[in-house]
Amino acid sequence: MEIVELIVTSFYLIIPAYFANMAPVIFAKAGWLKFLDLPIDGGKTMGNERLFGSGKTWRGLVSAIILGILIAGIQAFLYQYETFKNISLFDYPSNYLWFGFLAGLGAILGDLVKSFFKRRLNIASGRPWIIFDQLDFVAGFFIFTWIVVQTDWTIVATVCLITVILHPLTNISAYFLHLKKVWW
Numbered sequence: 001m002e003i004v005e006l007i008v009t010s011f012y013l014i015i016p017a018y019f020a021n022m023a024p025v026i027f028a029k030a031g032w033l034k035f036l037d038l039p040i041d042g043g044k045t046m047g048n049e050r051l052f053g054s055g056k057t058w059r060g061l062v063s064a065i066i067l068g069i070l071i072a073g074i075q076a077f078l079y080q081y082e083t084f085k086n087i088s089l090f091d092y093p094s095n096y097l098w099f100g101f102l103a104g105l106g107a108i109l110g111d112l113v114k115s116f117f118k119r120r121l122n123i124a125s126g127r128p129w130i131i132f133d134q135l136d137f138v139a140g141f142f143i144f145t146w147i148v149v150q151t152d153w154t155i156v157a158t159v160c161l162i163t164v165i166l167h168p169l170t171n172i173s174a175y176f177l178h179l180k181k182v183w184w
């Protein structure tokens with residue numbers, strides 16, 4: 001694969017996870033699924049710290065799955081066009097429900113597992129933990145979607161590289177759009 005094709009293909013694959021990762025903030029801002037705005041850990045602690053923290057809610061988890069499936073559904077629709085079929089790594093129309101679900105769930109569970117370790121290391125909710133904050137959802141995405149698409153390491157490495165570059169840019173944008181309170 002030539003370099004441009006590699007970048008475009010990698011980006012296209014990870015898009016549902018990007019949306020899943022942004023879903024909690026979007027749903028919170030829009031006021032959707034308010035009844036699910038409850039911490040996953042139910043306030044439970046381990047040692048002196050919360051299990052996950054107040055920033056990890058059921059709304060965040062459910063919203064990630066919803067956007068994962070929605071975006072994968074759009075990709076399934078686009079599959080009929082040559083341009084999109086050429087950058088697709090698998091047959092979206094027959095796998096999008098499963099893929100979208102796993103992409104959303106994997107991304108948000110990667111984020112949740114990361115928060116578990118942040119709390120054990122006494123890093124407060126919302127405080128940065130460089131690289132782990134950036135790649136938590138990417139790791140979760142690849143582990144969970146492995147069932148549907150077995151990507152080779154060049155794609156995984158390219159996704160990591162693209163994400164490390166794009167993540168700070170999206171966070172800074174979200175901060176200026178008043179979607180996030182902190183710029184990281």
Ligand code: CTP
Pocket residue numbers: 024025028052053055056057058059060061108111114115118123124125126127
């Ligand atoms: N969020 C949520 N449920 C999730 C993940 C995120 O409701 N499962 C919302 C919370 O409002 C959270 C915001 O999205 O504050 C930003 O998410 P993130 O940066 O992942 O959480 P932090 O609050 O920074 O917590 P942590 O330090 O554990 O990463």
Ligand code: MG
Pocket residue numbers: 126127133184
């Ligand atoms: Mg954070």
